Structures are given as C-alpha cells and as structure tokens.
Amino acid sequence: AQSVSQHNHHVILSEAASLELGCNYSYGGTVNLFWYVQYPGQHLQLLLKYFSGDPLVKGIKGFEAEFIKSKFSFNLRKPSVQWSDTAEYFCAVNTGYGQNFVFGPGTRLSVLP
Amino acid sequence: GAGVSQSPSNKVTEKGKDVELRCDPISGHTALYWYRQSLGQGLEFLIYFQGNSAPDKSGLPSDRFSAERTGGSVSTLTIQRTQQEDSAVYLCASSFSGTDLETQYFGPGTRLLVL
Numbered sequence: 044a045q046s047v048s049q050h051n052h053h054v055i056l057s058e059a060a061s062l063e064l065g066c067n068y069s070y071g072g073t074v075n076l077f078w079y080v081q082y083p084g085q086h087l088q089l090l091l092k093y094f095s096g097d098p099l100v101k102g103i104k105g106f107e108a109e110f111i112k113s114k115f116s117f118n119l120r121k122p123s124v125q126w127s128d129t130a131e132y133f134c135a136v137n138t139g140y141g142q143n144f145v146f147g148p149g150t151r152l153s154v155l156p
Numbered sequence: 157g158a159g160v161s162q163s164p165s166n167k168v169t170e171k172g173k174d175v176e177l178r179c180d181p182i183s184g185h186t187a188l189y190w191y192r193q194s195l196g197q198g199l200e201f202l203i204y205f206q207g208n209s210a211p212d213k214s215g216l217p218s219d220r221f222s223a224e225r226t227g228g229s230v231s232t233l234t235i236q237r238t239q240q241e242d243s244a245v246y247l248c249a250s251s252f253s254g255t256d257l258e259t260q261y262f263g264p265g266t267r268l269l270v271l
Contacts, residue, residue: 047198077259086159087247087262133198144189144260148198 045070047136047147055153056124064119064150066134076117077135078108079146087133093117104128126156160263162248168269169238177233177266181250188231189251189260190223194244202246205231206253238270 050065068074078090091102098110108119117134134147161180169175181188190202201215205225216222220238225231235242245267249260 079262086264087249089259092259135199144201146191146199 045074045136045138045143045145047134047145049132049134049147049150051150052148053151053153055155057155058126059123060154062119062121062124062128062152064132064134064152066117066119066147068115068117068134068136068145070115070136070138072138075137076108076110077137078102078106078117078119079133079135080130081133081149082130090119090132124152124154126154128152129154160248160250160261162246162263162266164266165264166267166269168271170271171240172237174234174236175238175268177235177246177268179231179233179248179250179263181229181231181248182261183229184252185250185261186228186253187251187258188225189249190231190233191247191249192217192244193247193265199247202233235268238268240270243268243270 045068047068076093079087080090081087090106091100091108093100093110099107101107106119106121108117110117129152131149131151133149137144160182163178167175186207188205191199192202193199203216203223204212220236223231223233233246245265247265248263251258251260
C-alpha cells in the first residue's frame with residue numbers, strides 16, 4: 044500500500060520568509076497528488092492538486108507545488124508567507140478509490156508577525 | 157446544503173458507552189468517506205461509501221466500529237463500547253462520484269473524548 048511522508052512536523056517562519064514543505068510518497072504507478080490546508084478552527088480544504096500535465100501546479104493564496112516523479116515528491120512552496128498562512132498542511136496521494144486516498148501526517152506552519 | 161455537515165461537533169462519553177456520529181454530505185455527492193484524526197497524526201482512513209456499492213470497510217480498526225449510509229445520503233458512524241484510545245476527531249468527506257480525480261470536501265469533524 045502507498046504511504047505519504049512529510050518531512051517536517053512543525054515549521055516556524057517569520058512573515059515574508061519563503062516556504063517549502065516536503066512531501067514524499069511511495070507508489071510506483073500513476074498518482075494524483077493533493078495538498079490540503081486546515082486553518083485554525085476551520086475545515087480541511089483543498090489548496091491545490093496535480094493530475095497530469097505541467098508538473099508545476101498553482102493553487103490558491105499564492106501556493107504552488109512541483110511534482111518530481113523521479114523523486115516521488117510533491118513539495119509545497121510559497122515565496123513569501125503571511126501570518127494568515129498559519130495552519131496545518133496535509134499532503135495526500137490518490138491511486139484509486141476509498142482506502143487508496145492516503146494522507147500524510149501533516150506539517151504545522153506557524154508564521155510569526 | 158452548502159457543505160458537508162457533521163453532528164455533534166463535540167461528544168464526551170464514558171468508557172464502554174456507544175456513540176453515534178452523523179454526516180450529511182453535499183447534496184448530489186455519491187461518494188462519502190470517514191476518517192479519524194488523532195492528536196499529532198494524519199488522517200486515518202476508516203470507511204468509504206460509493207453509491208449503492210458495498211462499502212470499503214478496510215480501514216475500520218475493530219469490530220466495535222461500524223457505519224451505515226441510508227438512502228445514499230446521510231451516514232452514521234457507530235462506535236460500540238468506546239475505549240479511551242477512540243478519542244479523536246472523526247472527519248467526514250464527500251465527493252461527486254469518488255473517482256481518483258476528484259477533490260474531497262470535508263466537514264468540520266466531531267471531536268470525541270472518551271473518559
């Protein structure tokens with residue numbers, strides 16, 4: 044079964060710093076990749092997703108992620124973070140139905156004003 | 157409705173009691189997922205419903221856990237004889253047809269505390 048790892052448990056940045064959150068998955072076949080975000084007190088919501096085509100995908104709020112197939116990675120980036128980006132970020136991999144939608148353990152981002 | 161709703165938002169129960177958690181998916185969504193999110197952990201898949209097909213129960217941690225989906229809409233997750241390790245946030249998500257290309261839409265979760 045596939046698994047998803049996220050490199051950092053908790054990241055602390057100052058406003059305007061650049062962000063990169065790592066995500067790696069273990070699955071040799073075709074994958075669909077997602078980043079979800081959970082702001083404090085809010086639902087999990089989709090940030091961006093990759094299905095096919097350009098491996099650099101752009102999402103909401105200035106986030107982007109790059110799919111590197113050879114590295115089994117889908118890292119999330121933002122050039123300049125804001126205090127409002129404080130949240131928990133989850134990487135997810137989908138290779139099919141039901142149980143094949145697998146989430147990583149999450150990375151908590153704290154942005155200091 | 158506008159989004160996925162779950163009730164109750166919080167539930168405190170005593171060890172050994174049964175609990176029922178409810179999920180109302182987005183109208184028209186045929187796929188429904190239950191996940192469990194424990195403190196510091198990712199989302200643990202529990203069960204998946206797709207239309208009238210037999211559910212994928214492969215994630216249920218024990219036979220104390222069961223779920224139903226009546227009429228292809230509302231779903232109830234039941235935990236019998238609750239244990240302290242069942243304490244977690246239980247999340248429900250729905251998607252239009254459950255294919256691997258789709259986004260899941262999440263509810264706010266039910267925070268369960270077993271004393």
